[in-house]
Amino acid sequence: MNISHIENEELSLRIYQACIDAGFDDCGIISIEDMDTYIANTRKRIEAVPVSAGFYKNAISGTEEIRARFPWAKSIVICLSQTTKYKYPKELQGLYAKSFFISRDSVKNGPEHLQKHKLGRWFDENQIEWTGAIKENGSDIWGLRHAAQTAGIGIIRRNNFLYNEDGSWIELDSFLIGEHCRLYQERKFTPCPTGCTICQKACPTSALHEPYTLNPFHCVSFINTFGRGIVPEGLQGEQLGTWIVGCDACQDACPFNRRHDWSQGEDYPGLGALVEIMQPENILSASSEQLENICLRSSDHLKPKDSEVLKTNAERVLRNRNIQKSIVI
Ligand code: SF4
Ligand code: SF4
Known part of the structure; x- marks a missing residue:
């Protein structure tokens, strides 16, 4: 590890x-003040x-309130887990976003999920005050990519x-702690090539119409999960393509992700x-228990009761497949 500070x-x-x-797989420790840049x-x-104001307003207020809600907190520990250690069945590619279904949180109370609790126990054993999403009634913070x-x-x-050397197939967890610690790493990441617009062109709804911006309400990942599968005004159902839960199009197209098998x-x-x-075709005839099981594995993007959303998608x-077939014929 190369440490810069x-x-x-x-x-x-x-x-x-x-x-x-x-x-x-990795971790850094930053100050709460570092999140002011995220707000800006x-x-x-x-x-x-x-139009994204309604979506991001909680991110801003939630970040502004960290100091008031957790006056004891002095640092943010940001932890990274690599999802590339798993295979992803080719039959699910292009249908289900990979990171949702091979996350450490995809199986609640599974070994990967429970192992995270080891960190909470370590903080407790070392009498370090902490909170984080893994704590019952604990709090997660916004802007984890910025923190990382x-x-x-x-x-x-x-x-x-967020990408590391292996691409964007990573997930992040944060912990607020009551100790003043800092650990910033020094890593050299090659920036996006000048003028590269591959991800923008791959976005089926133009939600990603400019670099570093997003219309979250037109993002397929939002529409087919929290948006309950309802196609918003200004878009056509065909634009959502074959995605049932989530969308990986702008990540799959990126050259920095292509080398992963x-x-x-x-x-x-x-x-x-x-x-x-x-x-x-099988979701439409699946039992409620089977549908609940799929929803449960979506890393909280769908709740067990969201079976109808799965069917709508x-x-x-x-x-859309029929439309695509008729165009080919
Ligand atoms: S996840 Fe899909 S819809 Fe959302 S910005 Fe990326 S390519 Fe566009
Ligand atoms: S496709 Fe990848 S490298 Fe190109 S601009 Fe998008 S994120 Fe950057």
Whole structure:
């Protein structure tokens, strides 16, 4: 690890090691004040896409309120987990966003998910006050990609995703702690090539119409999950293509992601057994229990009761496939 800046060195390095022991692949520790830049950047995003104000307002207020809500907090520990250690069945590619279904949170109370709790126990054992999403009634913070970039463990690219040397297939967790620690890494990430617009061109709805901006309400990942599958005004159902849950188009197209081979790696526990039922034609006839099981694995993008959203999305995918077939004929 190349460190560019460290404070409270002994404890900061012990926290880093505790993160690794809890199954995280990387970690940095930043100040709460570092998140002020996130607030400024988010305001710029709203200026660029005014319709996104409703979406981002909680991000701004939530970040502004960190100090008031957690007056004891002195630092943010940002932890990164690599999802590329798993295979992703080719039958699910282009239908389901990979990171949702091979996340450490895809199986609640599975070994990967529970291993994260080891970090909370370590904080407790070392009498470090903390909160984070893994704590019951704990709090997660907004702007995790910004926090990770600030800590030097990744770079936010023009498609808004955080990348490390292996691409954008990573997930982030944050912990607020009551100790003053800092650990910023020094890593050299090649920036996006000048003039590259591959991700923008790959976006089926033009939600990503300019670098580092997004119309979240036109993003397929939002529409087919939190947006409940309802096609918003200004878009046509065909534009959502074959995505049932999430969308990887702007990540799959990126040259920095292309070298990863999804046929390599470990099997994600239990995912192979669901491949058949996750096909759109089978979702329409699946039992409520099977649909709930798929929703449960979506890393909280769908709740178990959202079976109807899955069906709405699957019906649209089948319609779109028919349209595509008739165009080819
Ligand atoms: S996830 Fe899909 S819809 Fe959203 S910005 Fe990327 S390509 Fe566009
Ligand atoms: S496709 Fe090009 S512009 Fe978009 S994130 Fe990748 S390298 Fe950057």
